[in-house]
Amino acid sequence: MRVLHTSDWHLGRVLHKEPRAQDHDEVLEEIITIARTDKPHLIVHSGDLFDHATPSHPDQKKALLVLQELEAVAPVVVLRGNHDSASLFRVFATAAGPRSRIHYIDSPRDPKNGGVLRFPGPDDTVLRLAVLPFVHANRHLDMLGDPDRWRSAYADRIGAMERALADELLRDFDPRRDIAMFTAHLHLNGANLSSERKAHIADYYATDIAQIPAVSYAAFGHIHKPQPLPGKVTGHYAGSPIQLDFGELGETKSVVLVDVEPGRPAEITLRELSGGRRLRCFHGTLDELRTEAAAIGRDLCQVTIRTPAPDSTLSEQVRAIIPDATVLQVIPDCPGQTLPIVTPDDGVAGIEPDMPELFDRYLASDGTKDVLAEPVSRMFADIWSCLEDERPFLVPEEDTLTQPIDADLRRPTEENL
Numbered sequence: 440m441r442v443l444h445t446s447d448w449h450l451g452r453v454l455h456k457e458p459r460a461q462d463h464d465e466v467l468e469e470i471i472t473i474a475r476t477d478k479p480h481l482i483v484h485s486g487d488l489f490d491h492a493t494p495s496h497p498d499q500k501k502a503l504l505v506l507q508e509l510e511a512v513a514p515v516v517v518l519r520g521n522h523d524s525a526s527l528f529r530v531f532a533t534a535a536g537p538r539s540r541i542h543y544i545d546s547p548r549d550p551k552n553g554g555v556l557r558f559p560g561p562d563d564t565v566l567r568l569a570v571l572p573f574v575h576a577n578r579h580l581d582m583l584g585d586p587d588r589w590r591s592a593y594a595d596r597i598g599a600m601e602r603a604l605a606d607e608l609l610r611d612f613d614p615r616r617d618i619a620m621f622t623a624h625l626h627l628n629g630a631n632l633s634s635e636r637k638a639h640i641a642d643y644y645a646t647d648i649a650q651i652p653a654v655s656y657a658a659f660g661h662i663h664k665p666q667p668l669p670g671k672v673t674g675h676y677a678g679s680p681i682q683l684d685f686g687e688l689g690e691t692k693s694v695v696l697v698d699v700e701p702g703r704p705a706e707i708t709l710r711e712l713s714g715g716r717r718l719r720c721f722h723g724t725l726d727e728l729r730t731e732a733a734a735i736g737r738d739l740c741q742v743t744i745r746t747p748a749p750d751s752t753l754s755e756q757v758r759a760i761i762p763d764a765t766v767l768q769v770i771p772d773c774p775g776q777t778l779p780i781v782t783p784d785d786g787v788a789g790i791e792p793d794m795p796e797l798f799d800r801y802l803a804s805d806g807t808k809d810v811l812a813e814p815v816s817r818m819f820a821d822i823w824s825c826l827e828d829e830r831p832f833l834v835p836e837e838d839t840l841t842q843p844i845d846a847d848l849r850r851p852t853e854e855n856l
């Protein structure tokens with residue numbers, strides 16, 4: 440039997456205000472073509488169909504149309520990921536009706552009552568698929584108390600679910616005709632995260648690889664970097680089909696084709712995906728950007744430009760050099776736009792830094808937009824001292840503006856007469 444495994448589409452994702460709809464359209468078309476060409480007997484989506492619990496109607500429509508295209512090839516199982524809404528999955532299941540070949544798994548199921556699905560294949564083979572969608576810790580556990588105990592309680596709870604599913608999966612198992620598979624939307628200890636900033640949260644949801652059922656293939660979702668599972672069980676994180684955020688820079692995306700016969704190890708083939716724009720971080724001078732412009736093409740870019748002096752036209756220049764690219768952000772890298780780092784312990788211990796000093800620390804870390812930091816720092820200190828002494832603050836630039844206006848008003852014109 441052949442299984443196509445995909446995951447983590449995150450329909451509706453927006454990156455720095457840039458919707459990813461066109462990227463999804465391209466890559467989903469590619470996945471449909473792979474399904475039609477490779478003709479799997481079952482298609483598994485291991486969760487995070489959507490990016491958030493209330494996807495737009497166009498995104499819901501897109502999901503339904505693509506799933507229907509896949510259903511025309513083979514039965515489809517869709518797990519709820521942590522980004523998906525269980526109630527929306529129930530609406531989809533109701534709309535699909537009892538004869539649909541799309542199985543929406545909105546919540547963990549009793550192993551004896553829908554937790555293990557059976558799909559007949561060629562030559563009397565039967566594929567048994569145990570399903571475990573994302574389990575929110577707060578739904579099932581007391582989250583108060585020691586975080587370490589909280590984590591291990593979560594992992595224990597998932598482990599118990601997995602053992603119960605394994606028992607049902609292997610009940611009356613006939614190795615001459617039965618094939619066992621498992622699909623879950625979970626973070627496994629030892630997997631490589633795409634984005635380091637997620638690591639802290641993910642730690643609390645980490646579950647134990649040793650607890651997952653011994654199956655021919657385990658189809659995992661949740662982690663966006665495509666990779667084989669850690670440990671001994673044959674399985675993969677299919678990963679997201681497009682680079683969803685800058686934590687996924689440089690990753691080649693794919694879907695997984697699994698060929699498996701009863702009593703034999705599964706053969707795994709990755710089908711690389713090329714649809715959708717790739718992400719790119721550029722850091723260099725405007726000249727270096729010109730040199731790289733052709734290679735950047737239509738990538739989604741975060742651009743950092745080294746300039747000797749502040750330049751308020753930086754954004755326009757960048758966009759003119761790479762007109763086909765989508766520029767998400769232009770960050771100036773100009774030494775004059777930040778203050779040198781203030782050492783935090785150069786004050787007297789126990790004395791709070793005053794406001795100008797706090798502002799200088801801000802300028803040291805965040806810098807200014809388009810102007811030199813030094814005069815901004817001086818002006819802030821001046822304003823602050825005027826406030827403290829209850830003196831009016833005179834902005835020098837105010838004169839340069841008011842003088843010509845006054846002169847203009849005094850000049851006799853037709854309207855004034």
Ligand SMILES: [Mn+2]
Nearest residue numbers: 447487520661
């Ligand atoms: Mn995801």
